[in-house]
Amino acid sequence: MQKFITPSLAPVLRSSPTSGRRPSPMRVLLVAWLLFGLIGSVWSFASPLMSVPDEPAHAIKAAAVARGQLWGTSSGVQGAPLTVQVPGYIADLNNHVCFAQRSNVTADCATPIDASDRGWRTGKTSAGNYNPVYYGIVGMGSRGLSGEAAIYAMRLISAWMVSFFLAAIFCAASTLRRFHRPVIAASIALTPAVFFLTGSINPNALEIATAGAVFMSLCAIFEQSAGKIPISKLLLVIAALSGTLLAHTRPLSLLWLAIAAVSAVLCYGISTLIRTLAVRGFQVALLVVALSSLFALWWVVSAKSFDSLLAGAPIPAEDAAVAMLDKTVFFMVEYVGVLGWIDTLPPPAALYTWVLGFGAMLLLAYTARPVRGRWVMALLTLTVIVVPTALQAGSSEKLGWIWQGRYTLAMVVTLILAAGVSTRFRPYRITPWTKSMVRWGLVLGALAHAYVFLEGLRRYTIGIQGHTNWTEMFEPVWQPPGTWQVLALAYILLLLVAGVGLYRVLTTPQAPYHPVEAARASQQRP
Incomplete structure (x- = not known):
């Protein structure tokens, strides 16, 4: 049996004896949790109460x-x-x-x-x-409070809970031997839609965050196991927590949990899975998730959770299937950020930013070497296209049209994360050109995030009218708590801080390390 990593190794994990510093996983987790929690909180106050679907x-x-x-x-x-x-x-x-x-x-x-x-x-x-x-x-959050305060309290509890698992994605990615592209993928995967849902009372956001955390934490665990490195307790805790909660978020979440786990196995192989199953800590985590999943399955069946689906005008199954396939690419709009009750489209500039980001990551992954890394991309691509089509077609004659793009967002995020893991073997050299690309990419992403956020504020403060009316926002009909100006400034500052942090991580020299060897080297130093 492999032994767990001990607390005495924690300081060593922050650096390699040959490469200088690399991010400490715990530090990444705490800093990212704080940033995502604040970003989700800003969205909580910027979106009017009850302005998120359902x-x-x-x-x-x-x-x-x-x-x-x-x-x-x-x-x-x-x-x-x-x-x-x-x-x-x-x-x-x-x-x-x-x-x-x-x-x-x-x-x-x-x-x-x-x-x-x-x-x-x-x-x-x-x-x-x-x-x-x-x-x-x-x-x-509604206990002991009343009125708007209670609603905002519920939103904030949800936002900080979801933010922990969003941060866990980056934490797990930072532990990978070649962490740069997985971190880039995680940055691209967290679209404005993810943060918009994070700031609301909706289990969809927790489903997205935990699905990503399950996949990335399993990848990190498998990599440590394959390298015969003691598996981090932190990763085991993240995998157990994210898997446990993912099983309980929505009726389809058990399917997403299974696909996320299988995807991680495809990235590292069956032999790695077998080796990892021999680790006691992993066995405990697996048992916790399995028991949680059994309870979740019992609930879905006994409570008839799918009976909550609202019924609309019946649609022939074949028509629904064709329509879903036709909308596959159009759902990209919802993946990026359709705000409100699916009534406010993201600005085209922001949409094209993520089309570029998604396209670049997917192209790299579909052409990745070794070729076996492409199997996970095939599985997740089919999941994103086929599963929604089958579910919609199978229920259309009874329930009519029920599907929304955000329902697939957990698997879309997992797909982009898998693209980052699949391309980890490509050379990543820190050169002036690399730094320039990282800077411009982060600036473009921050501007796109801010643009979508401001579009949401415009939609609710003065409404989307038939003419361009940005200047009218300085005479708003409605104001969120703290005013839209303060919230916009806070959001931009948070994006700036996040961008600076990502730049430092993505320009850190990429050098592999072995925690045990690093510990021995540290002990030998005078």
Whole structure:
């Protein structure tokens, strides 16, 4: 059995005896968690309450679970919302979406949430029979608070929880022997859509973050195992936590968990998996995730979670399949950042930025050497294209059109991360040209993130009108908490800090190291 890495090795992991410094995994985790948590918090305040798709249903479900109601009362009709007993201001949230799917309507149309309405009332939620784990955690924000404060508290709890697993992706990537391209892939994979969902009450964001964390932490574990390096306890904890929570996020999450795990195995081979299975710490992590998954599967079946899907006009299965295949590339718009209730498209410049980024990573991965690294790309590409098509076609005659691009975003993020891992063997030399490319890439990405954020603010402060109206934002009809100007400045500053941090990581000399050898070398130094 391999032994775990000990705390005495932690300082050594920060550097290689031959290459100078490389990022400490724990430091990466903590700094990235702080940055992503603050970015998610800014989005929480910038987006009007109930301005994210299905947020009222998720908020009502969260408040109900936090009060001991794990599922609601069903009418037995497919697509009909379930009923729960919640405080009146929570039950009334469905009436605060007057701007939904009307991009020219500002957020001031919504009436204030009555914090004094705390008596028990019947609330309706389409998430009534979803797994309660996410909702139980987030719903605690509504205990002891009321009105808008309670909603913002739930948003912030969700944002910081999701941010931990987004940070875990970078933490795991930084431990790889050749970490530069996996870190670049992680930076590209976290689109504005990911952060927009992070700042909301919606398990979709946690699904995306944990799927990425499962894949990247398993890759890091397999690499250490293949190199006969003691497996980091931190990576084992990340893999166990992310896998456990991923199983409980949404009805489809068990499928995403299986695909993420298989993808990591394809990156490193069956022999590496067999070697890793002999590690006691990995066995414990695997057992925890397996037990969690069994409970999640039991919940999906016993609670009939798929019965919550809203029913629309029936569509022939073959028509739905053709339409889904036709929309495969169009869903890129939603992967980048369709804001509001799918009513505010990202600016074309921002969209093209991610088309360029995604395209570059995928092209490198599809032509990667060794060729066996391309198998994971084939699996994930088919997943992104075929699975949504099959699910939509299989349910279209009963439920009509149900699919949204964000439902696949967990696998899209995993696909881009896999592209980074698959291309890790390509030479990465720190040259003036490399540094210039990194600088311009980070500037372009930061500008695109800021542009989408400002577009969201414009949509809710003055509405998307038939004319260009950016200057009218200085006379806003609606203001978020703290004003849009302060939030925009905070967001830009956070992007600047994140960009500087990434630049330092991506221009750090890439030199492999072995923790045990590094420890011995350190002990031999005078």
